[in-house]
Amino acid sequence: MATNDDVLCPFCGLGCDDLTVEEESGGLAVRSTDCPIARDRFAHTPPAEPPRVAGAPVSLEDAVRAAAMALGAAGAPLVAGLGADVDGVRAALALAQRLGAVVDHALSDGLYRNLAVLQRTGWIATTLAELRNRCDLLVVAGPDPAAFHPRLYERWVAPTPAFQNPPSREVVFLCGEPLDSTRAALANLPVTVLPGDPARVGDAAAALTAALPDPSRAVGAAGIAAEDIATLAERLRKARYAVVAWAASAFHGPHADLTVERLVRLVHDVNRQTRCAGLPLAGHDNVVGANQVCTWQFGVPLRASLGGGAPLHDPYRFAWDRYSDTADAVLWISSFRPEIPTFPTGKPVVALAPPGTAFADEPAVFIPVGTPGIDHAGHVFRSDTVVALRARGLIDRGLPDVAAVLTAIAAALPQEAAAC
Numbered sequence: 001m002a003t004n005d006d007v008l009c010p011f012c013g014l015g016c017d018d019l020t021v022e023e024e025s026g027g028l029a030v031r032s033t034d035c036p037i038a039r040d041r042f043a044h045t046p047p048a049e050p051p052r053v054a055g056a057p058v059s060l061e062d063a064v065r066a067a068a069m070a071l072g073a074a075g076a077p078l079v080a081g082l083g084a085d086v087d088g089v090r091a092a093l094a095l096a097q098r099l100g101a102v103v104d105h106a107l108s109d110g111l112y113r114n115l116a117v118l119q120r121t122g123w124i125a126t127t128l129a130e131l132r133n134r135c136d137l138l139v140v141a142g143p144d145p146a147a148f149h150p151r152l153y154e155r156w157v158a159p160t161p162a163f164q165n166p167p168s169r170e171v172v173f174l175c176g177e178p179l180d181s182t183r184a185a186l187a188n189l190p191v192t193v194l195p196g197d198p199a200r201v202g203d204a205a206a207a208l209t210a211a212l213p214d215p216s217r218a219v220g221a222a223g224i225a226a227e228d229i230a231t232l233a234e235r236l237r238k239a240r241y242a243v244v245a246w247a248a249s250a251f252h253g254p255h256a257d258l259t260v261e262r263l264v265r266l267v268h269d270v271n272r273q274t275r276c277a278g279l280p281l282a283g284h285d286n287v288v289g290a291n292q293v294c295t296w297q298f299g300v301p302l303r304a305s306l307g308g309g310a311p312l313h314d315p316y317r318f319a320w321d322r323y324s325d326t327a328d329a330v331l332w333i334s335s336f337r338p339e340i341p342t343f344p345t346g347k348p349v350v351a352l353a354p355p356g357t358a359f360a361d362e363p364a365v366f367i368p369v370g371t372p373g374i375d376h377a378g379h380v381f382r383s384d385t386v387v388a389l390r391a392r393g394l395i396d397r398g399l400p401d402v403a404a405v406l407t408a409i410a411a412a413l414p415q416e417a418a419a420c
C-alpha cells in the first residue's frame with residue numbers, strides 16, 4: 001500500500017498541507033488527522049462509471065456531444081456549482097462566455113455576506129499566517145468556525161506566535177460555544193467564553209464598538225452582561241494585534257451581511273487604539289478561487305451574466321438558486337463532492353460530478369469527473385485569498401478532469417452557439 005506524505009487537502013479554505021494519506025484496496029484513508037471532512041472526502045473514491053445520457057450509459061464522446069447540443073440550444077443557460085480547481089473554473093467561465101450564460105458558485109451565499117460588506121464599506125482583513133504568528137487576542141464571533149474548518153485552532157491558533165516577544169495569546173468566544181474539539185486544541189491557551197445569543201452577535205459587536213472609547217459606559221447586548229462587554233472592550237484596546245474571526249456561512253437570516261458589517265465596524269474602530277484585523281473564513285469547494293478567476297477574467301465577481309456586451313454583475317438576480325428558475329438549461333459542476341441540487345423540471349441539466357453521485361432526478365447528461373487532489377493535480381485558493389495551493393493527484397481511476405471535459409464541450413458546440 002502506497003503512503004503519501006505532505007498531502008494537500010483541497011476541501012476547505014484552510015488548505016492543510018500536512019496530511020498522510022494511504023492507498024488501500026478500497027481507496028484512500030487519511031492517517032494523520034481526525035478532521036472529519038478530510039477523512040470523509042478522501043475516503044469517497046468509488047470506481048469510475050460511464051457517462052450517461054437520459055440515464056443510459058454512453059461513451060464520453062457521446063456525452064460531450066449531447067451536453068453541447070443541450071447547452072448550445074439554450075437561450076438563457078446557467079453555468080454554476082463551479083466546484084473545480086482553477087483550471088476547471090477557467091474552462092467553465094470560457095464556456096459560459098461562449099454560451100452567454102450566468103455564472104455562480106454553489107456556496108456563494110456565505111461569500112456574498114462578506115463581499116457585500118467589502119463592496120459597501122471596505123475592510124481591514126488579515127491572513128492565516130498573520131493570525132498564527134502575530135495575533136495575541138483572537139475574538140471568535142458567532143458559531144464556532146471549526147464546524148466548517150475543523151483544524152483552524154490546531155494549525156493556526158495553538159502554535160506559539162513566531163513574531164511576539166514574549167509570546168502570548170488568548171481566545172475569546174463571543175456569542176458562541178467552542179466545540180469539544182476546539183477546547184481540546186486550545187487546552188494550553190487562556191480561553192474565555194461569552195455565550196450570548198449567536199443570532200445577535202452583530203448586536204454584541206455594536207455594543208463593543210460603542211464601549212471602545214470608554215469601557216466604563218458599556219451596556220449589555222445579545223445576552224452578554226455589560227461588565228463582560230466592558231472587559232472585552234478593554235482587552236481589545238490593550239491588545240498588540242487583535243483578530244476578529246467569523247464564518248459568514250454560519251450566520252443565518254435574510255440580512256446576515258449586516259452582522260458582518262458590524263464586525264467589520266468593530267475592527268475598524270479598534271484600529272483607533274491598536275492594531276486589529278478581521279478574518280472572514282470561507283473557501284469550501286474552491287469558492288474563493290472561483291471568485292478570483294471570475295474577477296481576473298471579467299473584472300466582476302461571481303453572480304455575473306456573460307450574455308453579450310460587458311459582463312453584468314448582480315448579486316441578487318444572478319444568485320444560482322434564484323436564476324435557476326429563469327434559466328432554460330443548467331450546467332452544474334461539482335468535482336469536490338457527490339452532491340447535486342434539484343432544479344425545476346422541464347429544463348435540461350448537464351452534471352459534472354464524481355462517480356457515485358446520487359440524483360433525485362436523473363440529469364439529461366451526467367459526466368463523471370475526477371476530484372482535484374485525488375485524481376489529478378490542481379490549484380485551489382486558501383480562505384484568505386493570498387495563496388493558491390497546488391494539490392497533487394494520488395490515484396488514477398481513469399476519470400477526466402473538469403477542464404478537459406468542458407474544453408471538449410466547447411469544441412463540440414453548434415456553430416451558432418460558438419459564435420455568441
Ligand code: SF4
Nearest residue numbers: 009012015016035151
Ligand atoms: S481543516 Fe480543511 S483543509 Fe484542513 S484537513 Fe480539514 S477539510 Fe482539509
